[in-house]
Amino acid sequence: MNSYSELFQIEGEEISALGQSIAPDEITHLVTILKKNTHNVFLTGCGTSAMAARKITHTLNVVGLAAFYLNPSDAVHGGLGQVKQNDVVIFISKGGSTKELTSFVANIEFKKAKIITITENLDSVLAQKADLAVQIKVKRELDKFNLLATTSTLAVISLFDVIAVLLMQEQHFSKNDFLLNHPAGKVGKQLAKEVKND
Numbered sequence: 001m002n003s004y005s006e007l008f009q010i011e012g013e014e015i016s017a018l019g020q021s022i023a024p025d026e027i028t029h030l031v032t033i034l035k036k037n038t039h040n041v042f043l044t045g046c047g048t049s050a051m052a053a054r055k056i057t058h059t060l061n062v063v064g065l066a067a068f069y070l071n072p073s074d075a076v077h078g079g080l081g082q083v084k085q086n087d088v089v090i091f092i093s094k095g096g097s098t099k100e101l102t103s104f105v106a107n108i109e110f111k112k113a114k115i116i117t118i119t120e121n122l123d124s125v126l127a128q129k130a131d132l133a134v135q136i137k138v139k140r141e142l143d144k145f146n147l148l149a150t151t152s153t154l155a156v157i158s159l160f161d162v163i164a165v166l167l168m169q170e171q172h173f174s175k176n177d178f179l180l181n182h183p184a185g186k187v188g189k190q191l192a193k194e195v196k197n198d
Contacts, residue, residue, distance in 0.1 A: 007142055014151045015151075018136070018155055018158060021137065022134065022159070026135075027163070027166075030134060031163060031166050035171065039066075039088070040084070040087045041067040042067070042087060042089045043068075043069055044075065045093060046100050049092040049149075051153070052153050053090075059161065070089065072103075084111065085111060085112045085113065087111075087114070089115055090116045091117045091119075091126045092119075094120050097121070097125045097126065101126060102126060115129055116130060117132075117134070119136070120152070138155050175198065178191050
């Protein structure tokens with residue numbers, strides 16, 4: 001049985017390894033797509049991937065991207081109407097062939113929106129349909145069955161944390177920009193104080 005400190009170490013090591021396992025050109029390509037995009041960005045996923053998509057949506061909003069969560073069940077009941085030509089739709093799916101997501105990928109293609117897939121399986125349906133597929137693969141989840149979406153979910157969130165910071169750097173995102181998007185809470189108070197003193 002692993003101690004809590006060992007579990008933290010395992011998860012930390014997996015996240016650290018991402019920097020070596022993800023192809024640098026894929027990260028560059030993803031940053032370029034999001035930086036040049038002047039339309040909406042939608043993120044979608046099921047189960048734990050849906051929770052990751054929601055968190056990533058918020059992070060991208062904070063750094064100035066018009067990002068929205070696309071609920072798969074709502075999408076196929078009219079929600080796809082919000083997706084337009086040249087939008088970016090990011091599918092998050094560990095296996096890459098989740099039925100709820102593959103059921104409307106053809107609709108996204110027909111609308112001529114750009115498709116990005118974040119997955120472990122580059123041979124999957126969603127990866128094969130993508131304009132850009134980024135492989136996120138960890139050696140193990142934290143549980144003894146190696147099945148509970150733990151480390152793999154954190155890995156996807158970590159990828160977009162890095163993407164968000166790279167976008168901030170490339171777009172010269174200022175403290176004032178940050179404050180305009182995040183005026184409340186401890187972060188807002190700190191930003192207001194620093195902007196006033198600059």
